[in-house]
Amino acid sequence: MIEDVRRPGQPAEIRLLDYDGSLLGAAPMGVEKARQAMRLMLLSRATDERFIKLQRMGRVGIYGPVHGQEASVIGSAMALSPARDWMVPASREHLAMHLHGLPLATLYAAYLGRIDHTAVPAGVRLLPRQQAIGAQLPHATGLAWALKLQRLPGAVMVYFGEGAASEGDFHEAANLAGVIGAPLVMVLINNQYAISTPAHRQSAAPNLAARAIGYGFPGVLVDGNDLFAVHAAATEAVERAVAGQGPTLIECRTYRMGFHNTSDNPREYRADSEVEDAAERDPIDRLRLWLTGEGAWSPQVEAEMVAQVTTEIDAAIAEVNTQARPGAEAIFNHVYAELPSRIEQQRRDTVALNEDG
Numbered sequence: 001m002i003e004d005v006r007r008p009g010q011p012a013e014i015r016l017l018d019y020d021g022s023l024l025g026a027a028p029m030g031v032e033k034a035r036q037a038m039r040l041m042l043l044s045r046a047t048d049e050r051f052i053k054l055q056r057m058g059r060v061g062i063y064g065p066v067h068g069q070e071a072s073v074i075g076s077a078m079a080l081s082p083a084r085d086w087m088v089p090a091s092r093e094h095l096a097m098h099l100h101g102l103p104l105a106t107l108y109a110a111y112l113g114r115i116d117h118t119a120v121p122a123g124v125r126l127l128p129r130q131q132a133i134g135a136q137l138p139h140a141t142g143l144a145w146a147l148k149l150q151r152l153p154g155a156v157m158v159y160f161g162e163g164a165a166s167e168g169d170f171h172e173a174a175n176l177a178g179v180i181g182a183p184l185v186m187v188l189i190n191n192q193y194a195i196s197t198p199a200h201r202q203s204a205a206p207n208l209a210a211r212a213i214g215y216g217f218p219g220v221l222v223d224g225n226d227l228f229a230v231h232a233a234a235t236e237a238v239e240r241a242v243a244g245q246g247p248t249l250i251e252c253r254t255y256r257m258g259f260h261n262t263s264d265n266p267r268e269y270r271a272d273s274e275v276e277d278a279a280e281r282d283p284i285d286r287l288r289l290w291l292t293g294e295g296a297w298s299p300q301v302e303a304e305m306v307a308q309v310t311t312e313i314d315a316a317i318a319e320v321n322t323q324a325r326p327g328a329e330a331i332f333n334h335v336y337a338e339l340p341s342r343i344e345q346q347r348r349d350t351v352a353l354n355e356d357g
Ligand SMILES: Cc1ncc(C[n+]2csc(CCOP(=O)(O)OP(=O)(O)O)c2C)c(N)n1
Pocket: 092, 131, 132, 133, 134, 160, 161, 162, 163, 164, 165, 191, 193, 194, 195, 256, 260
């Protein structure tokens, strides 16, 4: 349940979508699709657990968990048609990327340091993860504009956080998308934190969905822990984009349950009680409740599914383990078509140093 943060007199375009499980007569996705979503959400959570462990073992450099945001990530991604639509991720949408066609082993290879095995396969309509906050937003508007200019069908879904929404890139991308009527779905995952900066220090606005009005397109504020609400909002936005009706901004109000990444200690800046409170709105618990009510879930079904996803993760990691580790000189690859002579010298020195060592 989200609070009604609209102010009296706010334009009608700001809509609240909040299907409380108990109020919902019929889910806007069938039971079978909801079970698929549950599998992906469990896979996402298990991936977090495994990669945090691998980081603690020194096998992964750094990992940023999705924990708490699974309904926002999966509910939105499930609204796309991978053969038609494009996805432009930020950095925390692992299972959305997988659902859109990125093999699990390719996703994991990036974290396990196999940089030569991380490329998005040909034909998968996905851009790589973006670590430079907000930089993916103008790319997404450009991609959507290109689809429109070429009269190709399809929408572009771009992910970003409430921190990224304070970057100039957000405003430039949204403004241009509005002007050209780009087939763009902007999914703002408001997880309440940008590392240690809480959302109320990020913006004085009661909601960020309202910003869409200033750019001439609709904004929707949605309970980001409610799979069905996110999915309904995303489906409508994708349909609008594909029908030539332009962009939509969807703010998914959720909570980052874990640390920002494995280098962060959130206890430095937030109270445990806040996290305990958020845990009561855990998106996986909510979906489990609904599926159980539909007679489509039981502890046994869950145990089987958890075993399946564990096997899937094991297999993907085993595949990555067969890939050669890159040498130190790999940092010089994939940047220049032709290395400038100064950089070429650095590369030769690095190779020589490595051979000596
Ligand atoms: C341009 C840029 N500035 C700063 C950083 C450092 N940084 C990494 S994550 C992050 C916070 C991002 O917050 P948000 O957009 O809310 O995404 P979240 O991490 O919550 O998913 C910052 C400031 C960066 N990666 N890129």
